[in-house]
Amino acid sequence: MEALETYRKKDSSKIIVRFKAVGNAPIMKQNFYKITASNRFQAVIQFLRKELGWKQGDPLFTYINLAFSPAPDDTVANLFKLFQTEGHLIVNYSSTAAWG
Amino acid sequence: MATYSPKHAPGSSPQTAYTTPASTALFRRLVWEGTVPIEIRIDGKELPAGSDRALESYYVQAPRVGYLPLLIPDIKRHLAELVLDDSGVRFLKEEDWWFEAEGGVLMKWHWPVGLLYDHYTTSVSPGASSSSSSTTHWLPFRLTLHLAAPPTDKLLLSPSIEACKQAFMGQLKEADFLRWGSTKRVTGLRKPEHDGLWDGVRDHNFDDYWRVASKITPTTTPSSVPPVSGAPPSSQSVLYRPASTEPGHTGTISAGTAQQTNNAVDGAYSVRNVPVKIYLPDGGPVIQEPISALDETGRPTTLGAILHKFLPLLFPSASLESPSSLAYAIVQGILPPSDTEMAWLGACMAGADGWVNVCVGLRGATTGLGLIGL
Numbered sequence: 098m099e100a101l102e103t104y105r106k107k108d109s110s111k112i113i114v115r116f117k118a119v120g121n122a123p124i125m126k127q128n129f130y131k132i133t134a135s136n137r138f139q140a141v142i143q144f145l146r147k148e149l150g151w152k153q154g155d156p157l158f159t160y161i162n163l164a165f166s167p168a169p170d171d172t173v174a175n176l177f178k179l180f181q182t183e184g185h186l187i188v189n190y191s192s193t194a195a196w197g
Numbered sequence: 198m199a200t201y202s203p204k205h206a207p208g209s210s211p212q213t214a215y216t217t218p219a220s221t222a223l224f225r226r227l228v229w230e231g232t233v234p235i236e237i238r239i240d241g242k243e244l245p246a247g248s249d250r251a252l253e254s255y256y257v258q259a260p261r262v263g264y265l266p267l268l269i270p271d272i273k274r275h276l277a278e279l280v281l282d283d284s285g286v287r288f289l290k291e292e293d294w295w296f297e298a299e300g301g302v303l304m305k306w307h308w309p310v311g312l313l314y315d316h317y318t319t320s321v322s323p324g325a326s327s328s329s330s331s332t333t334h335w336l337p338f339r340l341t342l343h344l345a346a347p348p349t350d351k352l353l354l355s356p357s358i359e360a361c362k363q364a365f366m367g368q369l370k371e372a373d374f375l376r377w378g379s380t381k382r383v384t385g386l387r388k389p390e391h392d393g394l395w396d397g398v399r400d401h402n403f404d405d406y407w408r409v410a411s412k413i414t415p416t417t418t419p420s421s422v423p424p425v426s427g428a429p430p431s432s433q434s435v436l437y438r439p440a441s442t443e444p445g446h447t448g449t450i451s452a453g454t455a456q457q458t459n460n461a462v463d464g465a466y467s468v469r470n471v472p473v474k475i476y477l478p479d480g481g482p483v484i485q486e487p488i489s490a491l492d493e494t495g496r497p498t499t500l501g502a503i504l505h506k507f508l509p510l511l512f513p514s515a516s517l518e519s520p521s522s523l524a525y526a527i528v529q530g531i532l533p534p535s536d537t538e539m540a541w542l543g544a545c546m547a548g549a550d551g552w553v554n555v556c557v558g559l560r561g562a563t564t565g566l567g568l569i570g571l
Contacts, residue, residue, distance in 0.1 A: 098559055100510035100523055104477055104484075135482075139353055143373060164380045165370035166363070169353040175485035179375060179470070 107135040110184055112177045117147060119163070119191040123149060129185075138167045145190055155194035160189040221417045224545035228529050229403045233314045234337040236298075237272055239280055242343045247282035256337065259530060260401045262549040265296060265304055266361040267399055279297065289320030291432055294356055295347040296340045304340060306354045307364035312476075312554045314338050320478040357421040362395045365550055366540025369394065372378035372472035372551030373413060376543075382413040398549045414551065416545045417463040466490045466497065472543065475507065475555045484508070490540035500526065500542065500555070503534030510520060513559065524557050548555075 107149055111131040118124045125148060127152070132141060142159055151157055161180050176187045215223075237255045244250065255276035257269060269291055296304035298317050305313070318335050347356075354360045370380045383391070390409045397406025431464050465471075468490050475484040484507055492498050501515035504526055511524040517535040525532060528546050541555045 098523070101477065101479075103351070104508065105482065153212060158548065162373075164374050167371060167443035168364060168368060170305070171371075171485070172482070172485070176484070179485055187534055 099167065107134075108172075108174045109129065110134045110174075112173050114173070115187050116186040117132060117187060117189050119160070119189045119195050120193055123190050124192050125149070132173050134172065136173045136175065138171045139169040139174065142169070142187060143174060147190070149190075156192055158167065158191045158194050160191075162187055163195075165178075175180060209399050217411060218417055221545050224247050225407065226403060227258070228546055228548075229262055229401075229406070231529060233261060233310050235268075235310075235343050236260050236337040236339045237276060238339070239277065239342045239344065244280065245285045245288075246495045248280050248285060250280075250281075252276070252280045255395075258311045261309060261314075262398060263310050263401060264308075264361050264398075264517045265310065265313070265367070266306055266356045269294065269356060269358075273285070276342075277344075289344070291346050292355055292357065293347055295343050295352060297343060298338065298340055301350065303351050306352060306361055307368075309548045309550065309554075311529060311548065313557040315554065316476050316478075317532060319476070319525075319527065319556040320480070341497045344383065350469055358399070362399075365395060365398065366391075368552060369413075372547075375470045375472045376415065376468040376551075378469055386412065394549075395540060402507035410549070414547070415463055415468055415540075415544050417465050417541055421483065429510065465540040468540065468555045471553065472500075472551055473503070473539065473546070473555060475504070475557060477508075478556075478558050488539055490538075490543075497538040499535060500528075500533055500537045500539060503539060503556070504555075508557065513561075527556050527558070528553060 104165070110133075112134050113133045114130050116128045116130070117185055130144070140158075142157065145151075145159065146155075146157060149157070158166065161176060162182065167176055173186065180186065224383050235257050238253060239256070241250065245561065255272055257268060257552070259265075272292065273289070277289060281289065298304060298313075301323070302317055302320070310315075314335075317338070321335070349355075350499075352366060368384075372381050373380045373383045386394075386409060390412070393405055393409045397403070399408070469487075471488045471490055473485070477484070486507055488503055489498060492502065499515065501512070501517050504512040504517065505515040508524070511522070513519070513521045515535060516522070517526060517532075527533075528542060529548075533546075541554070547553045
């Protein structure tokens with residue numbers, strides 16, 4: 098149906114994601130990235146793993162606003178809409194579980 | 198718009214401050230006790246030689262607020278171990294299991310069972326179900342159990358109960374953050390309480406879960422604080438506080454008593470946002486927007502208004518029942534009326550993870566609404 102298709106259109110706008118290390122996690126040289134809004138948070142995690150050179154199985158914990166881990170299928174667009182800070186989506190990462 | 202609402206059901210009165218109104222407790226129990234009958238079959242193509250193919254299905258009445266990984270131990274014992282012979286059982290690896298509904302729909306591990314079912318029934322297009330006009334067409338919920346080759350890129354998580362618990366706690370905190378702007382309520386729980394939330398879900402124990410959850414879930418108890426000056430006169434306005442009222446700053450509106458203040462802080466109508474996810478059929482998208490408990494005029498935000506606001510092409514008016522609506526919306530398996538208040542949904546109809554899941558389905562010429570009476 099046409100109406101539904103309109104809502105299905107992928108949001109191709111870009112969101113600025115800012116990565117912040119927590120605890121012993123290595124700091125990234127560049128920590129601002131533009132990520133397509135329609136991506137799921139899972140894609141952000143995978144991107145972060147690649148940038149950090151993390152091997153598969155290396156533990157990586159990610160949080161929004163030092164508060165909670167979003168669902169892997171939450172979209173970047175939705176997380177930004179609800180939890181943005183000064184125009185950025187702040188993603189904290191840690192090699193150990195930081196906030197249970 | 199009707200002037201009644203579920204929160205005014207008998208039993209909710211200012212005298213019940215600090216206790217959960219009877220109507221709220223009733224709806225919470227109804228949600229908690231809701232189940233989905235599931236039929237599970239193992240994919241015949243994946244059964245090794247020596248399996249007992251005469252044993253076909255395992256039936257389970259799965260709690261809506263539960264998760265599929267929690268069913269695995271029982272399915273293993275009552276189905277897989279009976280169907281497979283000894284050598285087959287030895288090679289059984291639950292970490293490779295995954296479930297699929299008819300039509301190739303993957304069942305995510307971290308979605309509550311009720312959401313999996315509601316999203317499935319709203320996704321099946323009316324055309325596809327025209328072969329049967331029966332309202333029980335989708336019951337039981339038929340799932341195929343695959344024993345190997347999980348599509349991990351789509352399932353996102355492993356089927357372990359620990360991963361499920363982590364995802365659950367994450368959602369609980371995300372909901373808390375949306376409501377109050379911080380996760381203080383969840384992180385303020387003592388360790389046994391924190392664990393007790395998940396244990397309550399795992400054991401499907403209403404009392405264990407709500408003993409703790411009542412500390413973090415807003416109540417529907419009306420606040421007895423006077424209305425804000427300038428708010429439109431309405432029979433309801435005396436019961437609500439403005440959305441802009443932040444926890445901890447309620448004294449700016451009215452001195453109130455300590456009891457009133459605390460009551461308002463925890464009130465469903467005081468939250469910054471109600472945690473809501475709106476699922477469009479057939480794989481989405483999922484819509485999440487800031488949804489405040491009260492609209493700009495100080496009146497409670499309703500489900501009809503929200504759907505009209507965010508999906509105007511599907512809901513051309515705030516009346517979901519209107520013939521012009523191209524779609525319908527279900528929450529916990531039922532069709533809430535248009536004037537259902539979002540704050541009330543958040544307090545009474547959320548899942549155990551604190552989220553109100555609204556599944557939108559398209560109205561069909563012959564079916565559509567017919568699917569709902571399940």
